[in-house]
Amino acid sequence: MIMKLKHLTTVILSVGLMFMISCKSKPKDADIQAAVTTALQSSPGVTADVKDGVVTLSGSVASQADKDAAEAAVKLNQGVKSVVNNVTVTPPPPPAPAPEVTADDSLKTAVAGIVKDFPGIQADVKDGVITITGEQKADRWKKLKMALDALKPKKVDASGLKVK
Amino acid sequence: MAALQDKYKELIDAAQAAGTSNLKVSELDGVLHIDGEAPTGAVKDQLWNIYGKIDPNFLTGDVVMNINVATAVAGAKLKVITESTNLNIRKGPGTDQPIVGKAAHNEIVTLISKQSDQWWLIRTDGGAEGYAYAQYLQPVE
Numbered sequence: 001m002i003m004k005l006k007h008l009t010t011v012i013l014s015v016g017l018m019f020m021i022s023c024k025s026k027p028k029d030a031d032i033q034a035a036v037t038t039a040l041q042s043s044p045g046v047t048a049d050v051k052d053g054v055v056t057l058s059g060s061v062a063s064q065a066d067k068d069a070a071e072a073a074v075k076l077n078q079g080v081k082s083v084v085n086n087v088t089v090t091p092p093p094p095p096a097p098a099p100e101v102t103a104d105d106s107l108k109t110a111v112a113g114i115v116k117d118f119p120g121i122q123a124d125v126k127d128g129v130i131t132i133t134g135e136q137k138a139d140r141w142k143k144l145k146m147a148l149d150a151l152k153p154k155k156v157d158a159s160g161l162k163v164k
Numbered sequence: 165m166a167a168l169q170d171k172y173k174e175l176i177d178a179a180q181a182a183g184t185s186n187l188k189v190s191e192l193d194g195v196l197h198i199d200g201e202a203p204t205g206a207v208k209d210q211l212w213n214i215y216g217k218i219d220p221n222f223l224t225g226d227v228v229m230n231i232n233v234a235t236a237v238a239g240a241k242l243k244v245i246t247e248s249t250n251l252n253i254r255k256g257p258g259t260d261q262p263i264v265g266k267a268a269h270n271e272i273v274t275l276i277s278k279q280s281d282q283w284w285l286i287r288t289d290g291g292a293e294g295y296a297y298a299q300y301l302q303p304v305e
Binding site: 096109110112117141146147149150151153154155156157163 | 188189191197199223225228229246247249258259260281282297298299
């Protein structure tokens with residue numbers, strides 16, 4: 001009887017031990033999720049979903065390097081069996097290129113061709129800047145400004161213009 | 165950088181909302197450049213009105229806005245919008261080119277092609293064909 005009890009105790013203990021070991025070697029998805037989420041703090045835009053130790057990454061990052069970094073950070077965590085990397089790489093839009101500016105020679109010719117129809121206006125062109133002086137009615141000046149802007153100047157300086 | 169775009173936010177937003185294609189907003193030496201193609205002449209007018217509201221009489225000089233009208237395509241009818249005079253039709257694209265014909269104020273002509281933003285090849289109903297200054301031509305809608 002004592003022997004039997006001893007035996008039973010051993011069995012219970014060993015089963016318990018095995019259970020603990022299996023628990024330790026196989027963390028719950030929730031634990032992995034917590035660890036992975038922490039690891040992904042350095043990868044904004046990436047989210048993880050854990051199922052049976054398989055981590056699925058989703059979201060969007062700016063470069064392939066960021067995508068790889070997210071996967072590497074996740075892989076290090078205990079209990080992660082494999083990583084499915086569904087993160088998409090969306091490069092940020094390039095900054096708007098500098099505006100085109102017409103060279104002075106062609107700008108001068110074009111400005112002269114327009115300004116001749118606006119008596120009372122003088123125009124000067126230097127380094128892409130059209131400087132307008134003189135007097136003009138508001139609606140006529142608007143037309144002139146629209147025409148000048150279409151020539152792709154760097155700037156239309158009308159600080160010396162009097163609008164009537 | 166952001167200050168100019170903030171000042172003209174209403175204008176930029178309106179250009180986007182109105183479906184301006186190839187819209188490009190860039191800055192160079194303190195001047196905001198707005199380029200694009202408006203779907204209609206009315207949208208272009210609307211954008212210029214907003215610009216004039218933010219900068220009365222366009223006197224600050226911190227914007228260069230070049231908005232074309234998308235309806236100005238080959239075959240489109242154009243109205244001559246000179247102040248009152250005839251529009252010169254020239255042999256080539258340039259004011260140094262010989263005049264081959266004239267289109268009257270308010271006359272309707274046909275767009276054949278665009279040599280550039282400034283010079284368009286047009287044909288009058290009278291048969292005169294040549295280059296005219298685009299600024300005086302407005303698509304009929």
